[in-house]
Amino acid sequence: MQNLESFKELLNISPKNIVITTHHKPDADALGSSLGLAGFLKKKGHHVQVITPTDYPDFLTWMDGNSEVIIFNEGNETKSGELIEKADIIFCLDFPSLYRINELGEMVREASAAKVLIDHHQEPEDFANFTFWSTSAAATAELIYDLIKDMGDTHLIDKNIAECLYAGIMTDTGSFKHPNTTKNVHLISAELMDHGADVSKVAKLIYDTNSxxxxxxxxxxxxxxxxxxxxxxxxxxxxxxxxxxxxxxxxxxxxxxxxxxxxxxxxxxxxxxxxxxxxxxxxxxxxxxxxxxxxxxxxxxxxxxxxxxxxxxxxxxxxxxxxxxxxxxxxxxxxxxxxxxxxxxxxx
The missing domain is CATH 3.10.310.30 (Diaminopimelate Epimerase; Chain A, domain 1)
Structure with missing residues (x-):
């Protein structure tokens, strides 16, 4: 991330009101990155709210923090708007352009909060104050882990955070089959296991809970x-x-x-x-x-x-x-x- 020191200074002044949002119909990387980051930021003393534009699959609801997620289009438009208006920082995860979060897009654009884009898709929109973006990353969850590491805070990653991030990496690499499965992917996955991630459990919850x-x-x-x-x-x-x-x-x-x-x-x-x-x-x-x-x-x-x-x-x-x-x-x-x-x- 460019301006890493400024970003660290922003986060190290607690507590901040933080909103995290991700793309329409979130997948495992979108939700895992959001909830993993939320868990980390809460440990740093911030007030954090995850807002998704829409619902997401039942096989992701096991993630820690799921019960606190606000789904915008399920009657939470006013509440979401108030949280975004009061936010000091808004994290935008796993999408390159604000149109990918539907009606939330203009709310985020108009908000006075500092905006942070963390993403691995091509052609990011230039709307954020801080950007941590790389198309060489297999998943946004990989970037979240790298950012936490760059900040010197990996000691704050617990089992729940590790499993959220692992879910994003596992799914966006096609269970480590896709060409985006790099050495860094395997190293991070191993480190997430060191932090307590039960990789067998995560795989079963995502892939083996079919109706x-x-x-x-x-x-x-x-x-x-x-x-x-x-x-x-x-x-x-x-x-x-x-x-x-x-x-x-x-x-x-x-x-x-x-x-x-x-x-x-x-x-x-x-x-x-x-x-x-x-x-x-x-x-x-x-x-x-x-x-x-x-x-x-x-x-x-x-x-x-x-x-x-x-x-x-x-x-x-x-x-x-x-x-x-x-x-x-x-x-x-x-x-x-x-x-x-x-x-x-x-x-x-």
Missing amino acids: VDRLKFIGFALSQKLVVLKEYRTAYIHITAEELKRFNSKTGDTEGLVNYALSIEGIILAAIIIDRTEAVKMSFRSVGEFSVNEFARDHFEGGGHKNAAGGKSNLTLEETVKKFESLLPKYKDQLNNNARTLTAHVTN
Whole structure:
């Protein structure tokens, strides 16, 4: 972080009123980073409130501090506004631009508080007084740990904080399978274990707490809604609003589904396209050098990382699927060349 000494001075004057917020539909990295940081800041004597724009999956509610989280769009708009207005510091975690926190964005922008951006996505918006940003980090939780370490405060990390941060790192590396799994990731994970993180427990709570409805939904999606376009090294799944309702889909039930499409041999680009009623939401994944960040940004008002990105469409689901397929011929050579490069790398 630039201006680290100024940042440390800001935090070492206690107590401060602090708000921590993160992106729409928080995942394990977003919530784990937020609650891990909140636990740390409370130990430094600050008054801390985590506010999320929306709800999040049930499989994340085990995290310490979850019961105190304020969900903005569940009737807490006024309360959230008051907390943001009174805040001395606002931490913005795991998102690069204020539009990613919906109505909270303008509240944060207009607030008089010092703003701190901690994130690992591309193209951060210039709104913060302090920025700790790196696209080379696998997860925002990794950056939180590094920041605590840079401040000389790792002795304040307890079991609960460690498990929140570990959850973010574990999930954003795909259980340490993705190319973003660096030496630093493993070193931090080991240090979090030293601080008490029960890594087996965390993995079970996140990955092995499926409802029967979710398992049936996954089976339906893979058997009935998976489309494989071998010519374009692409696979995608498209889901209607009615299908979500049929399987009693809850927040988080579609998470990770796109990875099944990407796991097919020879596939370079995978997508899940879901009618969320207010808009069609899309998640993209890729392997190798094919940038879904650029693909999402150029065609679906989105972005993210090179190999993992999101987007949206205001067309109907059917029209969005047609648009997605119509774009593939433009990328055919790039996708096939990428596949050949990966094959050559494996055989060598």
